[in-house]
Amino acid sequence: MNPKISDFGMARIFGGNQNEANTNRVVGTYGYMAPEYAMEGVFSIKSDVFSFGVLLEIVSGKRNSGFYLSKDGHSLLTYTWKLWCEGEALELMDPVLKQSCVGAELLKYIHIGLLCVQEDPARRPSMSSVVVMLASDTITLPPPTQPAFSVGRMVASSGPFFSSDSKFCSINEITLSSVYP
Numbered sequence: 001m002n003p004k005i006s007d008f009g010m011a012r013i014f015g016g017n018q019n020e021a022n023t024n025r026v027v028g029t030y031g032y033m034a035p036e037y038a039m040e041g042v043f044s045i046k047s048d049v050f051s052f053g054v055l056l057e058i059v060s061g062k063r064n065s066g067f068y069l070s071k072d073g074h075s076l077l078t079y080t081w082k083l084w085c086e087g088e089a090l091e092l093m094d095p096v097l098k099q100s101c102v103g104a105e106l107l108k109y110i111h112i113g114l115l116c117v118q119e120d121p122a123r124r125p126s127m128s129s130v131v132v133m134l135a136s137d138t139i140t141l142p143p144p145t146q147p148a149f150s151v152g153r154m155v156a157s158s159g160p161f162f163s164s165d166s167k168f169c170s171i172n173e174i175t176l177s178s179v180y181p
Contacts, residue, residue: 061094
């Protein structure tokens, strides 16, 4: 597999020595935006790392945004994490890849994808580390923790976008805005 992925656009917003910023206008595609950016407008170089979780889409052949496998309403991240914890991560494989991808290679890609979508930005690897992980067959990868937006995740009950009125929350408990003229 030699996928080529680009569009790590937010990294270009930073000044020369800046590694984090805040914006009042959140733009992007849900499912690819880091939770700290989607919920609070805080972005950093680790926000782009979260977006590289698209690797899980490539491996599974399924879109993260709008993915619902069963009546349980699992997201792609939740489903991937569930399979990973059960030792069944190979079930995520897109059938198209069966002929061209070795199981161990696929598990490595899933592992790296899960590292990229860690809820805590500090736990996400740098993109240079991701490149090394993808290129190396001998590096030992750190264990992933539960990804953002997965089942059982506790959402903070305070912050600029928190609302106790549940009719304004989505499944991922992201605040939605209603605009009135």
